[in-house]
Amino acid sequence: MKIAVISCIHGNIKALNEVLRDIDRNTCDKIYCLGDLVGYGLYPNEVVETISALAIPTVQGCWDEDIVEGLNACECSYPSLLAERRGRLAHEWTDRQMLPENRDFLAQLPHTLKDNNLCFVHGSPLSNHEYLLPQIDSFTALERVLSSGADILFCGHTHVPYVRSLASGNLQVRLTEPQRQEHLSFAAPLKRIVNVGSVGEPRHGRPNATYAIYDTQTDAIVLREIEYDYQSVCAEIIEVGLPPIFAWRLARGLEFAEKADDPTHICQR
Amino acid sequence: MWAILSGIEGNLAAYEAVLQDIYHPSHAVEALYILGDMVGVRKESEALLQRLRFSESEQLQPNICLGWWEEQCLILHGVGKTGEPTELVDLYGRDILKPLWNAVSRESVEWLRGLDFGFVELDVLMIHGSSISVSEALTPETPPWLMLDRIQRMQVNQLFCGRSGRMFEYFVQEGSLVDSLLTLDERQTHTVMSPQKRVIGVGNVGREPGQASYTLYSPYSNKVEFKIVMY
Numbered sequence: 001m002k003i004a005v006i007s008c009i010h011g012n013i014k015a016l017n018e019v020l021r022d023i024d025r026n027t028c029d030k031i032y033c034l035g036d037l038v039g040y041g042l043y044p045n046e047v048v049e050t051i052s053a054l055a056i057p058t059v060q061g062c063w064d065e066d067i068v069e070g071l072n073a074c075e076c077s078y079p080s081l082l083a084e085r086r087g088r089l090a091h092e093w094t095d096r097q098m099l100p101e102n103r104d105f106l107a108q109l110p111h112t113l114k115d116n117n118l119c120f121v122h123g124s125p126l127s128n129h130e131y132l133l134p135q136i137d138s139f140t141a142l143e144r145v146l147s148s149g150a151d152i153l154f155c156g157h158t159h160v161p162y163v164r165s166l167a168s169g170n171l172q173v174r175l176t177e178p179q180r181q182e183h184l185s186f187a188a189p190l191k192r193i194v195n196v197g198s199v200g201e202p203r204h205g206r207p208n209a210t211y212a213i214y215d216t217q218t219d220a221i222v223l224r225e226i227e228y229d230y231q232s233v234c235a236e237i238i239e240v241g242l243p244p245i246f247a248w249r250l251a252r253g254l255e256f257a258e259k260a261d262d263p264t265h266i267c268q269r
Numbered sequence: 270m271w272a273i274l275s276g277i278e279g280n281l282a283a284y285e286a287v288l289q290d291i292y293h294p295s296h297a298v299e300a301l302y303i304l305g306d307m308v309g310v311r312k313e314s315e316a317l318l319q320r321l322r323f324s325e326s327e328q329l330q331p332n333i334c335l336g337w338w339e340e341q342c343l344i345l346h347g348v349g350k351t352g353e354p355t356e357l358v359d360l361y362g363r364d365i366l367k368p369l370w371n372a373v374s375r376e377s378v379e380w381l382r383g384l385d386f387g388f389v390e391l392d393v394l395m396i397h398g399s400s401i402s403v404s405e406a407l408t409p410e411t412p413p414w415l416m417l418d419r420i421q422r423m424q425v426n427q428l429f430c431g432r433s434g435r436m437f438e439y440f441v442q443e444g445s446l447v448d449s450l451l452t453l454d455e456r457q458t459h460t461v462m463s464p465q466k467r468v469i470g471v472g473n474v475g476r477e478p479g480q481a482s483y484t485l486y487s488p489y490s491n492k493v494e495f496k497i498v499m500y
Contacts (some may be wrong), residue, residue, distance in 0.1 A: 138461040143414040171413040171444035
């Protein structure tokens with residue numbers, strides 16, 4: 001069976017439609033979505049309605065939670081006060097567009113989905129707001145997959161796609177209690193983290209949408225990068241009156257449109 | 270040496286016995302840390318808190334952080350992180366609510382609110398539960414991957430904790446794994462060696478009638494000594 005996993009659509013219906021066409025061309029049997037259906041992009045309702053109409057199993061992303069719970073629910077950090085102000089603008093714009101039934105759809109999304117030995121989350125098994133970046137400590141990455149109870153952990157949130165394989169994990173422990181001492185050995189089987197990147201707000205340095213396909217028969221994982229008409233999406237962002245910087249960074253597939261004033265700044269929400 | 274203890278749970282007699290042991294000249298204790306759970310449902314909880322709060326005349330002024338029982342008190346008094354004492358009721362039943370409410374004064378609850386979550390000294394984290402929660406109990410049965418994660422979150426080498434009430438040293442000596450990363454543009458593989466890290470359960474002072482346990486730690490030699498005091 002071939003399973004397509006998408007994430008972080010962020011209201012970008014054009015990118016989503018192109019990805020769905022590619023999923024169809026690749027004859028995938030199932031689709032999972034890792035949340036962040038809305039935010040920044042211009043078609044939050046259309047995206048929610050598409051995902052809902054196709055009955056795609058979906059977990060709640062941090063932006064989805066934000067729209068449901070209100071701005072104060074967000075614990076995501078921004079690199080600067082300027083970025084935080086722009087994020088707030090995007091939230092308020094999206095909030096004004098959301099239809100009640102679509103907001104209800106986002107509200108009932110679960111935090112985690114499981115399918116046999118596969119686990120699907122937005123950020124990490126611990127939190128919607130944790131970034132499983134490709135460079136996090138190897139043993140920390142292994143712990144995240146082990147804590148999910150799965151062999152393969154699918155996640156989004158970072159908008160940078162990768163497949164990380166953690167093999168031959170072993171640890172030796174000396175345990176001492178008042179009456180005894182023991183030497184223990186632990187081994188972990190092969191575990192993988194698959195970050196599927198972003199459909200609608202890529203940050204891997206190119207504007208193309210990304211997602212992943214997992215083949216349960218061959219156990220192979222493929223990262224897919226899909227071109228689409230991002231230029232017209234950028235033009236629409238500017239026409240609608242959202243900060244032009246959103247269009248600028250979408251066109252470049254960048255995370256931040258500005259350097260951090262203060263890299264230690266934490267979102268006050 | 271540092272004396273590190275937890276789980277007094279209002280047992281004043283046990284605490285007095287442990288203090289006497291700590292003050293023995295051979296131990297050369299220069300700092301005292303209490304990792305939460307000072308209170309419990311014992312009536313002496315309030316007297317113990319008064320003793321700890323006004324300890325300027327004592328030989329060592331204790332450094333105190335919040336524990337699970339303190340967190341339940343805060344919740345009961347409407348100033349905790351959650352609205353309902355769900356964990357407390359799940360573990361002990363609703364009959365515990367009144368005794369715990371009566372065990373600690375409102376004034377002491379206000380003092381408890383100001384306590385630290387934990388301490389980082391040198392390369393040591395001292396905390397009641399773990400680096401993610403006051404409720405999480407790290408024990409000898411905890412998987413090493415989780416132990417490593419809880420230590421590395423705080424960028425320390427050692428974690429002293431008291432939630433389980435058990436006394437143990439869990440030393441991650443060595444290990445490795447093969448880490449392969451595939452992106453859209455490249456693939457990299459390398460072998461990673463695990464760091465050496467340690468988790469110490471410091472025991473508990475007041476849970477077991479007649480027997481108190483605590484831990485001495487030397488930041489100079491890195492040596493840990495488990496102490497049991499009969500009273």
